[in-house]
Amino acid sequence: MKEELKRFREYLMTGVSYMIPIVVIGGVLIALSIALSGVQEGQGAVVSNPFLTKLMEIGSASFSLMVPVLAGFIAYSIADRPGLAPGLVGGVLANNIKAGFLGGIIAGLIAGYIARWIKGWKVSKSIRPIMPIFVIPLLTSLAVGLLMLYVIGNPIASLMETMTNGLKSMGSGNAVLLAIVMGAMIAFDMGGPVNKVAFMFGSAMIAEGVYTVMGPVAVAICIPPLAMGVATLLSPKKYTSTEKEAGKGALAMGLIGITEGAIPFAAGDPLKVIPSIVTGSAVGAAIAAIGKVGDHAPHGGPIVLPVVDNKLMFIVAVLVGVGVAALMVNFLKKEVSAEDDEQEDMGIDA
Numbered sequence: 001m002k003e004e005l006k007r008f009r010e011y012l013m014t015g016v017s018y019m020i021p022i023v024v025i026g027g028v029l030i031a032l033s034i035a036l037s038g039v040q041e042g043q044g045a046v047v048s049n050p051f052l053t054k055l056m057e058i059g060s061a062s063f064s065l066m067v068p069v070l071a072g073f074i075a076y077s078i079a080d081r082p083g084l085a086p087g088l089v090g091g092v093l094a095n096n097i098k099a100g101f102l103g104g105i106i107a108g109l110i111a112g113y114i115a116r117w118i119k120g121w122k123v124s125k126s127i128r129p130i131m132p133i134f135v136i137p138l139l140t141s142l143a144v145g146l147l148m149l150y151v152i153g154n155p156i157a158s159l160m161e162t163m164t165n166g167l168k169s170m171g172s173g174n175a176v177l178l179a180i181v182m183g184a185m186i187a188f189d190m191g192g193p194v195n196k197v198a199f200m201f202g203s204a205m206i207a208e209g210v211y212t213v214m215g216p217v218a219v220a221i222c223i224p225p226l227a228m229g230v231a232t233l234l235s236p237k238k239y240t241s242t243e244k245e246a247g248k249g250a251l252a253m254g255l256i257g258i259t260e261g262a263i264p265f266a267a268g269d270p271l272k273v274i275p276s277i278v279t280g281s282a283v284g285a286a287i288a289a290i291g292k293v294g295d296h297a298p299h300g301g302p303i304v305l306p307v308v309d310n311k312l313m314f315i316v317a318v319l320v321g322v323g324v325a326a327l328m329v330n331f332l333k334k335e336v337s338a339e340d341d342e343q344e345d346m347g348i349d350a
Helices: 002-037 049-062 064-081 081-096 100-120 128-169 175-189 195-206 214-234 241-255 259-270 270-290 302-307 309-331 338-349
Strands: none
Touching: 002 049, 002 064, 002 100, 002 241, 002 259, 049 064, 049 259, 064 081, 064 100, 064 195, 081 100, 081 128, 081 175, 100 128, 100 175, 100 195, 100 259, 128 195, 175 195, 175 214, 175 259, 175 309, 195 214, 214 241, 214 259, 214 270, 241 259, 259 270, 270 309, 302 309
């Protein structure tokens, strides 16, 4: 069992290793374009300068590759080269059905295991040369595509509808409870379907003139990346060299409200990272609700401070949430061995 868990972690970390540069490129360029443009009340981040718009386009293009690269190299680590193309296809489909990075992990695992299974088929010598470049990628991509579209896509759509209706039924009567739920949702999949439901609900409330729903959301948005960046600084021995570099990018993304900055950490160690950032974001959102923090822009992170009501409580909520998440994840994590650190670096250099 321990050996299987170790292999599973290796599969995830291979995907994460190749994904981290994509996240850093996209996150930093988007963060830079937003930081130099700022946010406007009721509109969020507005990038109008032609050069900054190009930076945003490049960053967005990089971000669009994040989930496919994660899925592709998870599959590659399981089945070698024949698994790469089906994993990439599964990752693109995960993006298309709005399944987020969790959908990408599922797609990568499915592609990898199916490709490895097909590799084990006994076929004639005449077919064997085309197995890795034609038969395995084609059959695996078809299987992964059908599973993502017909099996995984529909439940995600139903889940989003159910969660939206649930948030609407809560209203704003119990502001703290609503904030806790939304804060947890924001951190759970960092840009995935659960996150999007909470974000869109908060944004919709701005249009209704209710800003104290988006306030806690704006706090929760920045806590995961800031917390993971701070965690790498507090306990560097618990993170690989690659993760420590990703932590620097996560800090920059957190300041601009890009929750996806925490994805490399969550994808590599979901059982420790996700509960920690969910707890931190929920705590931060609750404090923001208690302090009646309001946000007039559909965006999050410290960059929205110019359009925030009760700025002091916004800052307090972020600091407490980051502290809770960073301390919790470092408590749960063990120190990284030199061997594991070296293996991950070799994965990137390969």
